[in-house]
Amino acid sequence: METPQHFTLKQVAESIRKTIAERYARTYWVTAEMHKLNATRKGHCYPELVQKEDDSIVVEMRGTIWKQNFERIQQKFHEVVKEPLRDGMELLFHVKITYHPLYNIGLEIIDIDPNYTLGALQKERQQTLERLNREGILNANQHLEMALLPKRLAVISQADSKGYSDFVTLLNGHPKRYHFNTFLFEATLQGDAAIQSIQGQLKRIEKIKHHFDAVVIIRGGGGEIGMHCYNNYDLAKAIATFPLPVLTGIGHSTNLTVCEMIAFRNGITPSDMAYFLLSIFEELDAPLDELLLKLPQQIRRVFQDVNNQFTQLTRSFQQEVQTALSEEKNRFFSTVKDFEFRVKHQMIHSNQQLSELRNQIRSLSGYLFESQKTKQQNLIRLLQVHAKSALNASEMKVRSSEETLNRNVTRNIQQESAKLQQAELHLKLLDPITVLQRGYAIVTNEKGVLSAKNQTESGEELKIITEAQELRAKVK
Known part of the structure; x- marks a missing residue:
């Protein structure tokens, strides 16, 4: 192959x-x-x-x-x-x-191509704005009502940020020493990490929102670098729907980001935001300064008017008092004369009535004395008769009760003596010594006296008690 x-x-x-x-x-x-x-x-x-x-x-x-x-x-x-x-x-x-x-x-x-990226960032910004608008929350934070004097501020920034330092210095450096309470919530403020970092601090602030009047997000320096995070939808939504006014001063002057556009108030820099807060105090403070200048004059004028009114009222009061006193004096003298006449007439009439009553009392008192004396003598005689009769009857009852008591006591003593003798005999029969003398014995083990509930077992030691001796045995 x-x-x-x-x-x-x-x-x-x-x-x-x-x-x-x-x-x-x-x-x-x-x-x-x-x-x-x-x-x-x-x-x-x-x-x-x-x-x-x-x-x-x-x-x-x-x-x-x-x-x-x-x-x-x-x-x-x-x-x-x-x-x-x-x-x-x-x-x-x-x-x-x-x-x-x-x-x-x-x-x-x-x-x-950087222009493509710039367009993409602008596109993200526009998409975020359109989405917030569709959801009806684009201007939600701007519709909130801020406290008349927003002095309790939750600040989201970096502790070592120059912008934060400038912000706090300006607030506390005003010639009139307006008092602000600032609490720092540290966060990353640029780049992708800023999105989660700022959102996390907003959630922390929301839990204790009753301690603050507003939230301030400030970022000093850095120019346009790292600003894309402020066009992020999630971060923008968190700011738009936050229950407290959110103020921003994130340090740049061109191309406002979405977060700045939807915030309650936006400042170009942290310093601008500090001046805005100070201006609120100054605006409310200006009328007070003007009033402080006018107040002494107003007080003097009021005192002068009151003094004039008081003088007029005093004179009028004195005249009315003198007139009233004169009228009351005349009325009093007239009343006194009338009273004297009435008293004299009444005394004469009263003396006549007293003389008549004195004569009546003397006549009635003699009659009543004799009548009461007779009644008392009759009552004394009746009381003596009834007392003798009741005394004789009581003596008879006492003698009868004494005889009956003597008979009953003797009989009860005899009955109770017989019962005691019977009980003494019964106790002697129940005495353990007497039982043992009759040939019985007491058998015990470690648990106590043997019974139906306490039965012995093989090999167990027993103690046998008789009248004359104490024995030990072992069960086989």
Whole structure:
């Protein structure tokens, strides 16, 4: 049998390389998601390029960006997009299809169109706005009512951020020393990590929302770099539906992001936001300053008016009092004279009545005294007769009861003595010594006296107690 024609693996790989090089000799523009950039220390990059459908990867290829191309692409990307290349971006690549015996088919990336990416970012911004509008929450946060003096502020920022430092310094540095309570919730404020970080802090604040009047998101410096996160739908929705007013000052002056557009109030920088809060206090404070200037004059005027009124009222009151006193004095004298006349007339009439009553009382009292004396003597005689009769009857009853008691006591004593003798005899019969004298014995084991419930077993030791002695036995 003849040996069939065969090729080495290297020959096959070389054939594939030549075929691909001839078939795909020119370059192509390809759209794909850069899943991972995979930059190396030497400056080269080997990005993973994917295409997704319904969030599932349907195609994946290896890419290569050589150091020289990568530096050029990165610089141009910064100038146009204002952001560095990062994982997860939808990009338009200028590529050349290559084949390597060890790394298989790949794409050598020659250039990346930053304008396509800029359009994609703008498209994401527009899609987020349209979606929030469809859901009816685009202006939800702006329709909230902020406290008259928003001084309890939950600040989402970084502790070492210059923007945060400027914000706090301005609030506390006002000449009138307006009092603000600021509590820092640290978060990442740029790039993809900012989305989850800010949302997480908003959830923390919502749990204790009754402690705050508003939320302030401030980010100092950084220009336009890393601002794409503020066009994210999830973050924008979290701000739009937040139950407290959300104020933003994220440090840039062009192309407002979605989060800034839907926030209750937006400031270009943290300092602008601080000035806005101070202006609320100043606006309410200005009328007070004006009133403080006018208050002394108003007080003097009021005191003068009150003093004049008081003087007039005092004079009028004095006149009325004098008139009333004169009238009451005349009325009093008239009443006194009338009272004296009535009293004299009444006293004369009362004296006559007293004399008549005195004579009647003397006559009646003599008659009543004699009548009562006679009644008392009759009652004393009746009481003596009844007392003697009752005493005789009581003596007879006592004597009869005494005789009956003597007879009953003697009989009861005899009966009780007989009962005691019978009980004493019964107790002697029940005495254990008496029982043992009759030939009985007490048999016990470790549990106590043998009975139906406590039966002995073979080999058990028993104790036998008789009248004369105590024996020990063993059951066989």
